[in-house]
Amino acid sequence: MTNRQIVVAELPQGTLMPEHFRLEDTTTPDPAEGEVLLRTILMSIDAANRGWLNGPTYRAAVEAGDVMPTYAICEVMESRSPRLTPGDIVAAETVWADYVALPARVVQKLPPVRPLTHLHSVYGIAGKTAFHGLLSVGKPLAGETIVVSAAAGSVGGYVGQIGKALGCRVVGIAGGPEKCSFVTDALGFDACVDYRAGGVFKALRAACPDGIDVYFDNVGGEILETTLMLMNERGRIVCCGAISQYENTTPVGPRNLPGMLVVKRLRMEGFIVMDFAKDDAKAIRALQTWVAKGQIKVIEDVVEGLENAPQALIGLLNGDNRGKRMVRVGPDPEGSQ
Amino acid sequence: MTNRQIVVAELPQGTLMPEHFRLEDTTTPDPAEGEVLLRTILMSIDAANRGWLNGPTYRAAVEAGDVMPTYAICEVMESRSPRLTPGDIVAAETVWADYVALPARVVQKLPPVRPLTHLHSVYGIAGKTAFHGLLSVGKPLAGETIVVSAAAGSVGGYVGQIGKALGCRVVGIAGGPEKCSFVTDALGFDACVDYRAGGVFKALRAACPDGIDVYFDNVGGEILETTLMLMNERGRIVCCGAISQYENTTPVGPRNLPGMLVVKRLRMEGFIVMDFAKDDAKAIRALQTWVAKGQIKVIEDVVEGLENAPQALIGLLNGDNRGKRMVRVGPDPEGSQ
Numbered sequence: 001m002t003n004r005q006i007v008v009a010e011l012p013q014g015t016l017m018p019e020h021f022r023l024e025d026t027t028t029p030d031p032a033e034g035e036v037l038l039r040t041i042l043m044s045i046d047a048a049n050r051g052w053l054n055g056p057t058y059r060a061a062v063e064a065g066d067v068m069p070t071y072a073i074c075e076v077m078e079s080r081s082p083r084l085t086p087g088d089i090v091a092a093e094t095v096w097a098d099y100v101a102l103p104a105r106v107v108q109k110l111p112p113v114r115p116l117t118h119l120h121s122v123y124g125i126a127g128k129t130a131f132h133g134l135l136s137v138g139k140p141l142a143g144e145t146i147v148v149s150a151a152a153g154s155v156g157g158y159v160g161q162i163g164k165a166l167g168c169r170v171v172g173i174a175g176g177p178e179k180c181s182f183v184t185d186a187l188g189f190d191a192c193v194d195y196r197a198g199g200v201f202k203a204l205r206a207a208c209p210d211g212i213d214v215y216f217d218n219v220g221g222e223i224l225e226t227t228l229m230l231m232n233e234r235g236r237i238v239c240c241g242a243i244s245q246y247e248n249t250t251p252v253g254p255r256n257l258p259g260m261l262v263v264k265r266l267r268m269e270g271f272i273v274m275d276f277a278k279d280d281a282k283a284i285r286a287l288q289t290w291v292a293k294g295q296i297k298v299i300e301d302v303v304e305g306l307e308n309a310p311q312a313l314i315g316l317l318n319g320d321n322r323g324k325r326m327v328r329v330g331p332d333p334e335g336s337q
Numbered sequence: 338m339t340n341r342q343i344v345v346a347e348l349p350q351g352t353l354m355p356e357h358f359r360l361e362d363t364t365t366p367d368p369a370e371g372e373v374l375l376r377t378i379l380m381s382i383d384a385a386n387r388g389w390l391n392g393p394t395y396r397a398a399v400e401a402g403d404v405m406p407t408y409a410i411c412e413v414m415e416s417r418s419p420r421l422t423p424g425d426i427v428a429a430e431t432v433w434a435d436y437v438a439l440p441a442r443v444v445q446k447l448p449p450v451r452p453l454t455h456l457h458s459v460y461g462i463a464g465k466t467a468f469h470g471l472l473s474v475g476k477p478l479a480g481e482t483i484v485v486s487a488a489a490g491s492v493g494g495y496v497g498q499i500g501k502a503l504g505c506r507v508v509g510i511a512g513g514p515e516k517c518s519f520v521t522d523a524l525g526f527d528a529c530v531d532y533r534a535g536g537v538f539k540a541l542r543a544a545c546p547d548g549i550d551v552y553f554d555n556v557g558g559e560i561l562e563t564t565l566m567l568m569n570e571r572g573r574i575v576c577c578g579a580i581s582q583y584e585n586t587t588p589v590g591p592r593n594l595p596g597m598l599v600v601k602r603l604r605m606e607g608f609i610v611m612d613f614a615k616d617d618a619k620a621i622r623a624l625q626t627w628v629a630k631g632q633i634k635v636i637e638d639v640v641e642g643l644e645n646a647p648q649a650l651i652g653l654l655n656g657d658n659r660g661k662r663m664v665r666v667g668p669d670p671e672g673s674q
Contacts, residue, residue, distance in 0.1 A: 253590025261607030270598030
């Protein structure tokens with residue numbers, strides 16, 4: 001049985017390009033004792049994937065010749081473990097491939113949620129990252145002002161919608177007028193600043209008349225530097241990602257760090273969604289409540305076909321996506337979209 | 338009665354020089370109703386004073402023509418307030434001058450501690466800054482590794498000694514072999530890295546075989562960038578100051594921020610000693626206990642004469658001091674040193 005897989009042909013220096021990947025045909029693996037054979041249904045495409053190609057992060061570095069790693073929703077096809085049964089829908093750290101064999105103990109059985117795409121978006125990495133980062137690190141209170149960058153992206157859109165549900169003023173930062181309209185009109189943010197239009201400091205100051213209490217940072221770099229200038233005393237900066245730096249071969253640090261932290265007594269803190277796994281059930285219940293009340297809209301951006309995964313990631317790094325991007329490799333066995 | 342005062346003649350751009358100050362003779366002020374006339378005894382000289390000359394911080398910017406602000410220990414000479422009596426020893430935000438009149442409500446009566454210098458050093462700004470920053474922001478546990486920069490300075494020396502008293506491994510960073518010997522031999526740090534000798538990353542890595550759990554940052558800039566690379570997961574960076582940047586007209590931010598915070602889930606937090614005033618009594622009791630047990634040595638660096646205040650500050654910014662620097666303007670009425 002043929003198994004397609006996408007290998008990292010060469011590690012990128014700077015901008016990620018299609019030639020950094022190679023599609024290969026290989027054979028479908030046989031699960032060993034204790035393992036399961038998984039069929040990939042939906043692969044999550046995240047900015048962090050680009051970071052993995054730069055060196056070790058919270059996971060080992062990806063090397064040239066490796067099959068590209070990913071986080072995916074899969075169907076169990078064969079099981080040599082009592083923990084799982086064929087037909088189970090699971091999530092796991094897998095690779096860009098049609099099939100993969102993994103030890104059953106590293107595979108997580110998923111709840112019976114449909115459509116499956118929601119397990120990557122609002123009830124998956126995107127929604128949980130927004131929830132845990134905002135509530136556990138940012139700790140906003142009603143009436144405070146939250147700013148979030150990459151506001152039209154997967155995490156940013158949920159951060160803003162959760163912030164609104166909590167009674168905060170929410171201001172997004174996004175690239176281009178079309179995205180900014182999406183952020184205010186479709187997602188309901190109070191305002192959105194177009195960083196490509198220039199004059200970000202003035203525009204952000206105008207959009208935040210009471211200053212900024214929580215900045216949820218997905219981008220780092222100059223936007224972080226600008227936002228720091230507008231933070232209120234004892235503000236919190238939630239460090240979720242630094243998409244502006246992943247492809248930057250000459251990174252620049254915010255020049256007002258650490259000075260601004262001292263002067264304004266700011267707290268700046270990084271986190272990874274997995275750190276809060278013990279609170280995932282609470283997060284899901286809250287997110288379900290807001291979805292049911294219509295306070296959170298679920299925006300998904302599904303790219304069809306394993307072979308399109310490289311372009312899906314390249315496009316995401318260029319800001320092409322609206323909402324949570326994922327690649328559909330195969331069908332949901334229950335036939336949902 | 339003549340009153341000498343030192344005025345900021347011109348705001349510095351870059352390196353602070355004697356010509357940025359001017360000594361003037363003026364008259365001793367008459368206290369108004371509700372005010373006290375204070376005679377300056379000891380003025381605290383701090384790196385933060387240089388920051389005040391760059392623009393607004395946690396206090397208003399100093400302007401050219403202003404008498405240079407300071408924090409000083411004074412004797413009450415005349416009182417037009419029921420709150421204070423002539424002969425009282427007090428602390429206040431004053432200026433570089435022999436005499437100053439201030440509202441009694443902004444003046445803090447000091448406990449009967451001798452020598453008075455200890456009210457600037459171990460029981461004053463230096464000791465309290467080290468205590469509150471390390472315990473309330475850094476939160477080290479016995480067995481963890483603490484790194485502190487400007488380790489031979491006033492705050493750094495107490496941070497390290499408190500860290501040792503708490504059972505931590507303590508590594509200093511200081512400039513030059515003589516200072517590094519002082520830090521290890523006189524202050525009892527486990528190791529000290531000479532940042533002027535180059536190879537700071539390798540030297541620091543060798544001195545911290547278990548990585549860094551708490552970095553108490555007094556300097557910012559490149560040393561912060563280097564230290565971030567060696568932080569353990571969930572480490573804490575206590576942002577106390579950024580002495581490397583105060584005279585830098587082209588500041589450079591740590592290029593690995595915010596990336597390192599995300600990858601390692603670090604918390605980086607600024608503070609000002611006044612934020613923790615409600616815990617000052619606890620701090621003083623703990624510091625007195627450690628001093629009594631011989632676990633904290635009190636190192637003081639007293640410069641004699643108001644007229645030498647500019648050079649005392651310039652020298653501090655060059656790293657000339659060992660321990661807490663202050664300027665003695667007049668005698669303790671009880672005659673202590």
